Amino acid sequence: MERLDRLERVTDLLLVLLDTPQPLSLREIANRIPGYPSGRDARRQAFERDKRLLRDEGVPLLVEAIGGEEQLGYRVDPGHYYLPDLGLDPEEQAALNLAVAGVHLGDPSGVDALSKLGATGESPLRPLVDTPLVDLPSVEALPALPGLFEAVRLSATATFEYRGAPRQVDPAGLRFRGGHWYLVAFDRDRAEGRTFRVDRVTSTPSVGPPGSAELPPGFDAESAFSAEPWRFGAGDVVAVDVLIDPVEAGRVVAELGSGAVTERRTSGAIVVRLSVTDMGALVTWVLGLLDHGEVLGPPEARAAVIDRLESLIGAGEGSGGAT
Amino acid sequence: MSTVARDVGTRLRRLLAILTWLAQVGETPIEEAAARFGLEPDALVAELEMAACCGLPPYTPDQLMEIVVTDTTVSAHLGEMLARPRRLSAREGFALAASGRALLAVPGSDENGALSRALAKLDRALGGKSMVIELDDPTMLGVVRSALESGNQLQIEYYSASSDEVSSRRIDPLRLFAGDGHWYVDAHCYKAGDERRFRVDRIQAAEILGGVASEPREAPEGAAYEPFVPGPDIRTVRLALDPSVAWVVESIPAVTPPEQTGDRIEVDVAVGGDAWLKRLLLRLGSAAQVVGPPEAASLLGDAAGQILDRYRRSLPG
Numbered sequence: 001m002e003r004l005d006r007l008e009r010v011t012d013l014l015l016v017l018l019d020t021p022q023p024l025s026l027r028e029i030a031n032r033i034p035g036y037p038s039g040r041d042a043r044r045q046a047f048e049r050d051k052r053l054l055r056d057e058g059v060p061l062l063v064e065a066i067g068g069e070e071q072l073g074y075r076v077d078p079g080h081y082y083l084p085d086l087g088l089d090p091e092e093q094a095a096l097n098l099a100v101a102g103v104h105l106g107d108p109s110g111v112d113a114l115s116k117l118g119a120t121g122e123s124p125l126r127p128l129v130d131t132p133l134v135d136l137p138s139v140e141a142l143p144a145l146p147g148l149f150e151a152v153r154l155s156a157t158a159t160f161e162y163r164g165a166p167r168q169v170d171p172a173g174l175r176f177r178g179g180h181w182y183l184v185a186f187d188r189d190r191a192e193g194r195t196f197r198v199d200r201v202t203s204t205p206s207v208g209p210p211g212s213a214e215l216p217p218g219f220d221a222e223s224a225f226s227a228e229p230w231r232f233g234a235g236d237v238v239a240v241d242v243l244i245d246p247v248e249a250g251r252v253v254a255e256l257g258s259g260a261v262t263e264r265r266t267s268g269a270i271v272v273r274l275s276v277t278d279m280g281a282l283v284t285w286v287l288g289l290l291d292h293g294e295v296l297g298p299p300e301a302r303a304a305v306i307d308r309l310e311s312l313i314g315a316g317e318g319s320g321g322a323t
Numbered sequence: 324m325s326t327v328a329r330d331v332g333t334r335l336r337r338l339l340a341i342l343t344w345l346a347q348v349g350e351t352p353i354e355e356a357a358a359r360f361g362l363e364p365d366a367l368v369a370e371l372e373m374a375a376c377c378g379l380p381p382y383t384p385d386q387l388m389e390i391v392v393t394d395t396t397v398s399a400h401l402g403e404m405l406a407r408p409r410r411l412s413a414r415e416g417f418a419l420a421a422s423g424r425a426l427l428a429v430p431g432s433d434e435n436g437a438l439s440r441a442l443a444k445l446d447r448a449l450g451g452k453s454m455v456i457e458l459d460d461p462t463m464l465g466v467v468r469s470a471l472e473s474g475n476q477l478q479i480e481y482y483s484a485s486s487d488e489v490s491s492r493r494i495d496p497l498r499l500f501a502g503d504g505h506w507y508v509d510a511h512c513y514k515a516g517d518e519r520r521f522r523v524d525r526i527q528a529a530e531i532l533g534g535v536a537s538e539p540r541e542a543p544e545g546a547a548y549e550p551f552v553p554g555p556d557i558r559t560v561r562l563a564l565d566p567s568v569a570w571v572v573e574s575i576p577a578v579t580p581p582e583q584t585g586d587r588i589e590v591d592v593a594v595g596g597d598a599w600l601k602r603l604l605l606r607l608g609s610a611a612q613v614v615g616p617p618e619a620a621s622l623l624g625d626a627a628g629q630i631l632d633r634y635r636r637s638l639p640g
Contacts, residue, residue, distance in 0.1 A: 005373055006331050007331050007334050007335060007338065007373060008373055008374075008376060008377055010331060010335055011335065011338065011374065011377040012377050012378070012379075014335075015377065015378065015379055015404065015405075016379060016380070018404055019379055019404065032380040033380070053331060053332050053335070054335075056332055057332050057335055057336055057412075058409075058410070058412045058413070080410065081409060081410060082407045082408065082409060082410060083407070083408045083409060083410045083411060084410075084448045084449075085448075086444045086445060086448050087444060088441055088444060089437075091437040092437045092438075092440050092441035092444065093441070094437070095423075095436065095437035095438035095440075095441050096419065096422075096423060096438070096441050098426070098438075099419075099422040099423045099425070099426040099438060100418070100419070100422045102422075102426055103421070103422040103425045103426060105418050105421060105422065107414065107418065109412070109414040109415045109417070109418035110415070110418035110419055110422050112340065112412075112415050112418075113411050113415035113416070113418055113419040114419075115340065115343075115344055115408075116340075116343070116408035116409060116411060116415070117408070133498075133499075133500040133501070134425040134426065134428075134429065134458065134500065134501045135500060135501060135502040135503075136421060136425055136456075137503075139414060139417070139418070145417060146412075146413035146414040146416075146417045147413060149413060149416065149417040149420070149454070150413040150416070150417075152453050152454070153416065153449065153453075171453075172453060173453030173454065173455060174453065174454045174455070175454070175455045175456075175457070176421075176425075176455070176456040176457060176504070177457045177504060178457075178503075178504040179502075179503030179504035179505070180504070221453065246527070247482040247489060247525075247527065248482070250461060250462055250463070250524050250525070250526075250527065251461075251522075251524040251525055253462075254459040254460065254461045254505075254524040255459070255524075284605075284606050287602070287605040287606065287630065288602050288605070288606065290487060290598060290601060290602065290605075290626065290629070290630065291629050291630045291632070291633045294633055294634065294637065302634065305630075305634065306631065306634055308608070309627045309628075309630055309631045309634075310627075310631070311608070311609075312605065312608055312609075312623060312624070312627040313624050313627045313628060313631070
C-alpha cells in the first residue's frame with residue numbers, strides 16, 4: 001500500500017511510542033511502522049522531522065540510552081502525555097465553563113481545554129447576561145505569553161529577546177494589570193528582580209527543563225513587581241508628589257491604588273506620592289492629565305515638566321505651517 | 324476535499340481532539356462533530372477514514388481504531404490510549420487559568436466559591452498558581468452594577484476625556500465589561516439620544532433613578548470589546564510620525580493604512596475630541612506633527628501653554 005499521508009505515519013508513531021514500555025531504536029520503529037524510507041540517512045531524516053513535530057505538539061517524547069548498535073531509544077512517557085484526573089465536581093466544572101464563556105482571549109484554547117476536561121455534549125457556552133464580561137488582550141497578539149506561562153508553571157528558566165537584547169531569567173510569576181501582561185522574574189545577568197512587559201518580548205521564549213529555575217532565597221515576586229512606567233529607569237529613586245484635580249482623582253486612584261494617596265483635600269482633589277526612577281516617563285504620564293494635574297515637588301521634578309512644556313511650545317510653533 | 328489540508332501538526336492536534344471527544348460522546352451526527360472542530364463534513368470523514376488505518380502493529384483489525392461512519396453519524400470505539408484526554412497545551416493551560424482568574428478578579432466575586440476550588444485543583448495538578456490578574460475597582464462600579472441588575476436608569480456626572488468636560492447625563496445601562504484593564508458601561512444616553520460607552524472610573528457621581536430602563540437588555544455578542552467606538556462627532560486629523568513612534572499606529576484608531584512619506588509615516592487618525600488629540604501630541608512631542616487640517620496644528624502649543632499657565636500661577640509646593 002502506498003502511503004501518501006504523513007499524518008498517518010505520525011499518528012502510528014505516536015501510538016507505538018505510547019504503547020511501548022521499553023525505548024525503541026529507530027530500526028525497531030521503522031520495522032513496526034510502514035512509511036519510513038529504506039535508506040539509512042533518509043530514514044533518520046524523516047524520523048527526526050516526525051520527532052520534532054510531535055515535540056512541537058507537546059508530546060513528551062523521551063530519548064534514552066539503550067545498548068546495542070544504535071545506542072538511542074525513543075518512547076513517550078504516558079505519565080506526562082495524559083491529563084491527570086483533576087477531580088472536578090459538576091459545580092466546579094460549570095464555574096470553569098462560565099469563566100471561559102465570560103472572558104475573551106481572542107482564541108479558542110479555553111474551549112479546547114474544557115473539552116479535554118470533559119465538557120462535552122452541552123449546548124454552546126454562553127455568558128450569563130448578569131455576569132460582567134472581561135476582555136483580556138488577545139493571545140494571538142502576545143505569542144510569548146503561553147511559553148512564559150509554561151515556564152512559570154514548570155519553574156523552568158526562560159530565555160527570550162526583550163527590547164532587542166537577550167535575557168535569561170528565573171520566572172516568579174505572571175501578572176495582569178492596567179491592560180498589560182507582565183512577567184516578574186529574577187534576571188540572571190543583572191542579578192536582580194525585574195518586571196518585563198510581555199508585549200515587548202520579541203522572541204518565542206525558550207523554556208528550560210522543569211525545575212531549572214532557581215529564585216534567590218526570600219525572593220518576593222510582589223515587591224519585585226512594578227508596572228508603572230516611571231519605575232523602569234535605572235536612576236536613583238525620587239519621591240515625587242503630584243496634585244490631581246477631582247475630575248481625574250477617581251481614575252488615578254483606580255490606576256495606582258489608594259496606597260499612593262498621601263492627602264485628600266475637601267475639594268475632592270488628591271495628592272499622590274510616586275517613586276520615580278525615570279523622570280521622562282513621569283513627565284509623560286503627568287501631561288496625560290492635561291491641566292488637571294500638577295507636580296508639586298521636588299523642584300527638579302517640577303522643572304522637568306516645565307522644560308518639557310517649553311520645548312513642546314517651541315515644536316508646536318514650528319509645525320504650524322506644515323499644510 | 325473541501326477543507327484545505329493544513330500542516331500536519333495542526334491536523335494531528337485536531338485529530339487527537341476529535342478522537343478523544345468521540346470516545347466520550349459516543350455516536351454523533353457528522354454535521355455536529357464537523358461544526359465543533361471547524362471542518363466541512365466531508366473533510367471530517369476523510370480525516371477519520373485516514374485515522375481508521377492507524378493503530379498498532381501488526382495492524383490487524385483488532386489493533387486498528389474502530390471508527391464507524393454512517394450516512395449521517397460517526398462513532399469511534401478506541402482503546403484507552405486515545406480515549407483519555409491529553410495534557411493541556413501551554414495555550415490551553417494559560418487560557419483556563421487566565422479565564423478563571425479574570426472572573427475571580429471581578430470585584431465582589433466569591434473567593435471561596437466553586438471557581439476558586441476549581442482553580443485550586445488545576446493548580447495542584449498542573450502548577451500555575453503564580454498568576455495574578457488585577458482589574459480596577461472604581462468607586463462607581465457597584466452602583467452601575469446594581470442599576471444594570473435591577474434594570475433601573477442612572478443619573479451620572481461624567482468626565483469625558485475626549486472633550487475634557489464634565490456633563491450630567493441620564494442613561495439606561497445596557498452592559499458592563501472590563502477591557503484593557505478598565506471597566507466600561509455601554510448605555511443608552513438620553514443627552515446624546517444614542518448608545519454611548521462610558522469608562523466607569525470617569526463617572527464622578529451616580530444615582531439610581533426610579534425609572535425603569537426603556538431599552539431591552541440584550542445578550543452581548545461574542546466579539547471583543549474595543550474601548551474606542553467611533554461616534555458621530557469624529558473628525559479626521561493627519562499626523563506625520565517619526566519611525567521611532569511607529570508603534571502608535573497600532574494603538575490609535577487609524578482610519579487609513581499608514582503611508583511612508585520620506586523618512587516619516589503619515590496616518591489619518593479618527594479624533595473624537597480635541598482633548599484626546601492633545602494628550603496624544605503631548606505624549607509624542609517632537610516625534611509627531613499635525614499635517615492637517617490647519618486648525619488642528621495649534622493644538623499642541625495651546626495644550627502645552629494651558630498646562631504651563633497652571634505652573635506659573637502656583638508656587639512650588
